[in-house]
């Protein structure tokens with residue numbers, strides 16, 4: 001078992017109205033009445049609920065995170081949110097480079113790195129997402145694609161600040177399909193090797209590498225038990241407190 005304390009982050013995506021805070025209250029109840037979780041628990045709601053999640057989650061150890069931030073600290077960017085705004089609302093983490101942002105908004109790895117730098121500048125811990133498409137995996141290119149994304153998306157500042165990497169094969173997100181445990185292990189080992197190459201042994205071994213993509217109560221324990229998997233990034237299954245709690249309890 002890894003010596004890095006695990007982290008489980010829930011990504012609510014564009015889901016959640018005020019009544020979703022009932023589900024957060026239920027998660028808090030489960031976390032405080034059950035066995036104390038080994039994992040740090042982060043919930044990334046839509047921005048409209050961020051301040052409420054930060055305030056409501058504090059007493060049960062639930063940490064709030066944003067789902068994206070702009071690379072600039074402020075300015076004429078209608079509809080966007082800066083990293084310092086997320087921090088001001090109570091966030092401690094922010095997801096950057098999620099494949100839905102890369103695809104829907106055409107974000108390149110350069111953009112992702114600038115966002116991660118902005119997050120660090122605002123005192124947030126960026127959760128930097130990487131992952132291959134199904135075609136890239138089938139062509140045998142998964143590792144080189146992910147290596148390229150890592151090299152460009154992770155800022156040099158990661159050498160001095162905390163960042164988290166999330167490996168999310170795009171074809172596993174929201175599909176109910178996952179790589180085999182061997183495939184997950186192989187990719188996480190490769191990512192670890194890249195981090196050690198770039199940041200040195202001590203730093204490279206301290207960076208959490210999360211797995212994301214159809215992590216469910218049924219498969220969480222075995223996936224989270226793979227070497228160099230230091231937690232998970234959970235989409236759909238984070239919307240139901242009971243399911244999310246089962247995943248958290250799996251580490």
Ligand code: PEP
Pocket residue numbers: 011168172173174175212213214215233234235236237
């Ligand atoms: C995600 O979008 O980050 C994700 C992992 O989604 P899901 O768990 O629904 O596959």
